[in-house]
Amino acid sequence: MMAGELMPRQGGLASEKIRREHRERLAIVYVRQSTVQQIERHQESTRLQYALVDRAFHLGWARENIVVIDDDLGRSGATAEGRLGFQRLVAQVGLDKVGLVLGIEMSRLARSCRDWHQLLEICALFDTLIADTDGVYNAGTANGRLLLGLKGTISEIEMHTLRGRLTAGLLNKAERGDLALTLPAGLERDPTGVVTKDPNQEVRSRIALVFSTFLDKRSAGQTLRALLDHALMLPRRDRYGTIRWRPPTVSAIIAILKNPAYAGTFVYGRRFTTRAPLPGARPVQKPRPRPQWRVVVHDR
Numbered sequence: 001m002m003a004g005e006l007m008p009r010q011g012g013l014a015s016e017k018i019r020r021e022h023r024e025r026l027a028i029v030y031v032r033q034s035t036v037q038q039i040e041r042h043q044e045s046t047r048l049q050y051a052l053v054d055r056a057f058h059l060g061w062a063r064e065n066i067v068v069i070d071d072d073l074g075r076s077g078a079t080a081e082g083r084l085g086f087q088r089l090v091a092q093v094g095l096d097k098v099g100l101v102l103g104i105e106m107s108r109l110a111r112s113c114r115d116w117h118q119l120l121e122i123c124a125l126f127d128t129l130i131a132d133t134d135g136v137y138n139a140g141t142a143n144g145r146l147l148l149g150l151k152g153t154i155s156e157i158e159m160h161t162l163r164g165r166l167t168a169g170l171l172n173k174a175e176r177g178d179l180a181l182t183l184p185a186g187l188e189r190d191p192t193g194v195v196t197k198d199p200n201q202e203v204r205s206r207i208a209l210v211f212s213t214f215l216d217k218r219s220a221g222q223t224l225r226a227l228l229d230h231a232l233m234l235p236r237r238d239r240y241g242t243i244r245w246r247p248p249t250v251s252a253i254i255a256i257l258k259n260p261a262y263a264g265t266f267v268y269g270r271r272f273t274t275r276a277p278l279p280g281a282r283p284v285q286k287p288r289p290r291p292q293w294r295v296v297v298h299d300r
Contacts, residue, residue, distance in 0.1 A: 017129055017138050018059060022099035025128075027056040029102045030089055030109055031070040045104070046073075052102045055131075061100070067092075086115070093122045100129045100136075106151040116152035120145065174268035177300035181268065184259050185235040185243055195261075203235045203243060210234070210256050220253045227253075260296075269294025 031049040056066045071085030086109070092098050101123065103109045109130075110116040123130055124140040130148060131137065138144040173179045183189060186207035188198050198204055209232070213223045227234070233245040234252055246252070260267045270293055271285045288294075 017136050017144075018100070022127075022129060023060045023062075023065075025065070025099035026092065026097050027059070027061040027066045027100040027102065028089055028092060028098050029053055029056060029066065029068045030072075030085065031068060032072040032083075032085065032103075032108050033074060035074060049104045049108065052104065056100065056102055059100070059131075059136075086110070090119060090122060093119070093126055093128050096126045098126070098128045100131060102131045105132050106148070106155045110152065111155055111158075113152050113156050116155070117149070120148055120152075171268075171295065174266075174295040175297070177266040177297035179266075179268060181266075182237065182241060184256070184261055185237050187261055198243075200243075206232065206235055207256065207262070210253060211262075214253070214257060220250050220257065223253050224248055224250050264299055266297040266300035267293055267295065 029049070029052045031046065033046060050068065050070075053066050053068060057063060069085045069089055071088065072083045075083050075085075089098075089101065093101070101109070101119075106116070110119065120130075120139045122128070124145070127138075127140060129136055129138055132151075137148050139148055170179060178193075180189065180193065183195060186198050186204055187195055190196055210223060210227075213226050214220065217223050217226065227248045232248065234248045234256075235243050236246050236252060238244050256262070269288065271287050274284045274286060
């Protein structure tokens with residue numbers, strides 16, 4: 001055993017990569033789940049990640065020097081933007097305070113090669129080790145860099161593969177008209193999945209009034225004026241599926257008039273998502289021209 005190394009607290013020999021100066025700094029356990037649903041339904045994965053605290057202890061770190069970063073629970077690893085935990089991890093490594101970074105697997109740390117290699121560069125510069133369930137790696141050595149680079153690449157490709165499978169499944173279900181999309185105000189889905197009119201008479205009549213007024217006025221602006229003259233509100237479904245009564249606007253009226261669901265047509269892919277304009281901002285959704293709608297099923 002090399003001078004200056006410590007034996008692990010139980011089982012086997014200490015890794016040759018771990019030296020006393022590593023153990024004198026922090027061991028950071030990074031915990032992440034991609035979505036809130038995963039946190040609720042896949043609790044065993046979360047438990048395994050938190051259990052890495054014991055692994056750090058067995059590798060020779062004192063309990064008080066083991067830090068858990070779990071700020072990114074419910075955050076995707078596709079990008080570092082918005083992942084405060086990952087940014088905090090990189091900052092701690094850059095301050096030369098970290099001797100070891102532990103994750104259950106490389107995909108927990110990053111699904112993007114750009115973010116992954118940024119972490120590798122900083123870990124190599126400050127002699128910080130990286131560990132997963134397979135072993136301990138030194139990003140400052142050729143072999144360690146090669147293995148970590150391959151793991152990061154595989155993690156990113158896996159992300160694209162999973163996304164492709166999910167997209168294919170969605171499209172297949174959409175082409176049958178069976179994909180349960182959010183319905184506009186005035187329409188409801190019964191327990192069997194059949195779309196019916198909202199049992200709320202006031203909601204149905206207000207939507208019908210928009211169409212009848214537009215047929216009479218032939219203008220969305222004139223339709224808006226007619227509603228405002230009578231101080232009438234419009235039912236709108238919020239992001240959680242709840243009906244809210246809101247003041248009418250031209251854009252709301254046009255959205256009602258142009259929604260294919262009111263004509264009994266199932267449409268999937270009316271919009272596409274572009275990149276966020278600024279770091280930390282939400283991606284922007286833009287409408288597709290009608291000929292480019294991905295799936296159109298009439299009388300559905």
